Amino acid sequence: MRYVAVAIAVTTLVAFALPIGGILLGARASDLVAAVHDGEVWAALGVSLGCALSSTLLTVLTAVPLGLAIARGWLPVPLLWSAMVELLVVVPHPLVGLGLLLIFARNRLLGAALSGHLGIEVASAVPGIVFAMYLVSAPAVIKSSRDSFRRTPTLLTRVAQSLGATPWRVFWTVELRLAWLSIRSATVVAWARALSEFGAIAILAYYPRTTAVLIWDRYQTYGIQAAVAPALVLLAVAVLTLALLHWLETKEATYEELQR
Numbered sequence: 001m002r003y004v005a006v007a008i009a010v011t012t013l014v015a016f017a018l019p020i021g022g023i024l025l026g027a028r029a030s031d032l033v034a035a036v037h038d039g040e041v042w043a044a045l046g047v048s049l050g051c052a053l054s055s056t057l058l059t060v061l062t063a064v065p066l067g068l069a070i071a072r073g074w075l076p077v078p079l080l081w082s083a084m085v086e087l088l089v090v091v092p093h094p095l096v097g098l099g100l101l102l103i104f105a106r107n108r109l110l111g112a113a114l115s116g117h118l119g120i121e122v123a124s125a126v127p128g129i130v131f132a133m134y135l136v137s138a139p140a141v142i143k144s145s146r147d148s149f150r151r152t153p154t155l156l157t158r159v160a161q162s163l164g165a166t167p168w169r170v171f172w173t174v175e176l177r178l179a180w181l182s183i184r185s186a187t188v189v190a191w192a193r194a195l196s197e198f199g200a201i202a203i204l205a206y207y208p209r210t211t212a213v214l215i216w217d218r219y220q221t222y223g224i225q226a227a228v229a230p231a232l233v234l235l236a237v238a239v240l241t242l243a244l245l246h247w248l249e250t251k252e253a254t255y256e257e258l259q260r
Helices: 002-026 029-037 039-072 078-090 093-104 109-118 126-151 154-162 167-195 199-204 211-222 225-259
Strands: none
Touching (some): 029 225, 039 126, 039 225, 093 199, 126 167, 126 199, 154 167, 199 211, 211 225
16 A cells, blocks of 8 residues: 555646746756846736735735625635636636626727716736736635634634624734634635646736736747746746645744644
8 A cells, every 4th residue: 555655646746846847958058047037027027916916915905804794604605606716716717817808808898987977997007917827826825724714623713702802803813813824824825826826817918017917928920949937937936836835834833833
């Protein structure tokens, strides 16, 4: 049994390493130089980082209250709301982009209203990138918030209430404090998901190009080797994000041990 499990594990790890190994083995010294000096790559990275940060902030501001409302049963038909969140997890991301484009295109009712009356462009604009990133990454934080708030011992909240704490104070000092480490880890995952998003953005807002879109654009226009430079930059950001996630998970495990 042990040898079979190890063989399967090694095979799986090799399969997981193939995409990263392919990029690293296929990269040339000239690609590294190009990545450093390519203005388009850094511009695309700036768009990706800025939009991912905006998307993540929007996620925290909305996903945590929604997760709390679902966990506490404050919304009618809570199963329906959970199903809507789960649906965004399983729906192909190009479908998300297509659906948004059908709503926010300039020749559509809502898109025309936003553009004509408020001067807000969604399709082929930064707000579209942020919104697409938000929709594909927020479910992770919503689910984490919901599950974390469900695990909060009701005894603690009742004790806080019996001591005169207001509902807001109970939320900030008890519920959110206990759930925050899990929510924080999920937020980093949401950030990484937003940063790497391609399918929804490519349909809704191809320009200004994010790093993921630039990789595809370079591949389609100039060939596979031209896509390596932006891929190396995005890979470096992904490694840093992974390191941050592992650090947060280590802190979460330490905190849980202290609670026991």
